[in-house]
Amino acid sequence: MFAYLLRRLLYAIPILIGVNLITFALFFIVNTPDDMARMQLGVKRVTPEAIEKWKTERSYDKPLFVNTRAAGFDALTDTIFFSRSARMFAGDFGRAEDGRDITREISMRMGPSLAVALPTFALGLFVTVSFALLLAFFRATAFDFWGVVLCVAMMSISGLFYIIGGQYLVSKLWRWVPISGFGGGLDAWKFLILPVMIGVISGIGSSTRWYRTIFLEEIGKDYVRTARAKGLSEAAVLFRHVLKNALIPILTGVVAVIPLLFLGSLLTESFFGIPGLGSYTIDAIRAQDFAIVRSMVFIGSVLYIVGLILTDISYTLVDPRIRFDR
């Protein structure tokens, strides 16, 4: 187990280096820092001096990979690649184009992101698994049919409409909760309840259908027939045997997503004005702040890989048949 984990961790390193190189290539080679400076300064103020000044302020004036003017070890470290990309491995993301410290911003914004994403995730999982179980219990009946129809219809609605419609109905028409904003402490629930509910509802369609197929697949297996042959009631079969076994693929599929919860949701956070990482990313995209986007890409892929490793661990924990002793 330990050796396997170690191997997985080692395997993650070349992938992260690859991600780092891709983002570096995208942000510095496809477009030179001169292009970025022109973009940021706007058309009117572009003079060669202004571009140089902009680059010097953000230390984009260094060579890309090898600094021939510096001596010794500095030839490799005093470059854009090292100062901007390689240092991300140490958790140092440098400064945004507006001069703020990205690492600090990220650590501050993780809390609000999680405050929305975690309840949405937990409640959503509970609701969809229960709904899917209900559909599986009433399988091949009218209830099942219309439930699936409902799921397909809900899948076909863009997330934007859930948010816009929900905000309009609940906040504007009925005036139950504030339309957007975020507060700490006990009052936070007022701001959180609507985004969480909308997040749960918009996720029902696709997840329920997916879980339903898992349940149905499990119901067709031999041990279920054995359980029925013992004379167990359908409810007992479903809840005690099928649910337990079907939870293996569900949980392992879900574990991969958990680390990505830190990133928050782009749409929800920007619509509800929640100061999390999602709205941070959107603001950065709209302001064309490449440093932030670059950092988010790196963090996102780190979290993704963590999710993959967690998935592997959870396999061994939930399903004792799987061993990674090789």
Place this chain on the structure above:
Amino acid sequence: MSFLPVMLWSDALIWLLVLVALGLGWFSRRSPSLCRSWGRLGKNAVAMGAATVLCAFLLVGLLDSLHYRLRLPSAPGQQAEAIYSVEVLSVLDYLLKDLRDGHEKTYSAPFASRLYAKETLETPEGTVRDFPRLKYGGAHLKDESALMGDVMKRGLYGVFDALLVWMHAFIFLGIGVGINQRKNIHSLMDVWSSIKRKEILGRESRRAILRGETAIAWRGVLLALGGLLIVFLPLALLSGDYHVFGTDKVGQDVFYQILKSVRTALVIGLVTTLVTLPVAISLGILAGYFRGWVDDAIQYLYTTLSSIPGVLLIAASVLMMQVIIDTHPQWFSSAAERADLRLLALCFILGLTGWPSLCRLLRGETLKLRELEYIQAAQAFGVADLAILRRHILPNLMHIVIIALVMDFSGLVLAEAVLSYVGIGVDPTMISFGTMINSARMELSREPAVWWSLVSAFIFMFTLVLAANLLADAVRDAFDPRMG
């Protein structure tokens, strides 16, 4: 010539896609297993209905993909070479000329005859502040109180026309199916002789269609066709004199915008998969067939790409593309061309995030296939690797490609709306569902709320995506060998 045909890049790709679809159909005719799959799909009434709806959308999109530039009237006495307008129009624009030119000043509600905002008006009794009459919407009416009646009357006529058209479609379909079923009819002469013999063509086949006993589920087609006709024929008839979905902030007809959005959605949904197919197929097959270091390299490539969360990779790529476009204005001769190339670039970027999953599927399937006896036999006979890939492996992956093409469509259409909202979607000047929603999302907070842009975008997008989802399910069921 009074116009100059223009082929935008996305037009070329859309028509290429039509060719690919035809080629795929021709290819499927030779493969018995694919024929069987198409047959299963044809039996599914829901799928056929969804396909009918999608065909209607496709028709609008294809009409919108034939572009031209009008010739400008040359100055008198000047016989110089023809000058063409910079504005690129499509056949759809030509058909919707009234809608396109019927600009109001600002918002107006569906079927309204007056503007949304008050203005100072000069009347014989002096100046008053009131809602002015619209320039086009309901302008043919002298008396506004007749508006409701006029709309109802013409709407009913439209419904009546729709039913008439539908009945004809049904009757001809019945005759067609009837001719197809009977073995003794081979030419038009046979049809004529059977008419002379007073045989009623198509009565039994009409009954069979209604009972759903035909080889192709025409019932679904007819039902969807009926629905489309009943909704759209009256709307089309009314849209000449009214703004059936209202107008937006700058007074443009929303119905026109909706129809123009269809092409954008189709380009995003279909061209994206089309441009990823060559990469995904070739790399997937190579990785699965040759294994070893080729496999390792290709796996590394797609694992790395897929480990970046999709939205972020798209955001980074689109930002970079924007910089390139902004710093090289000399590359584009017109605004339409720039918007078009931006749309294509977006397709490529979406494809960049999409191909790993397809590649992984194809690799897995190839791994399975290469262990089968017939491939090993081919290898033992000394058939070249490339020939094996082309002749034995590629045809057996076609079902995965077809499933992927249909499955990805709805997700991509939905993604376009989200990306345009975030500001990394299509060019802001290009009409799409995303840009429509984006410009309309603050309108609900007006007093009274301006709901029509959003609601119509919602209805059309929902219809398109729902049809695509239903078809995708049926295609997966029909083509996936593991399903029944």
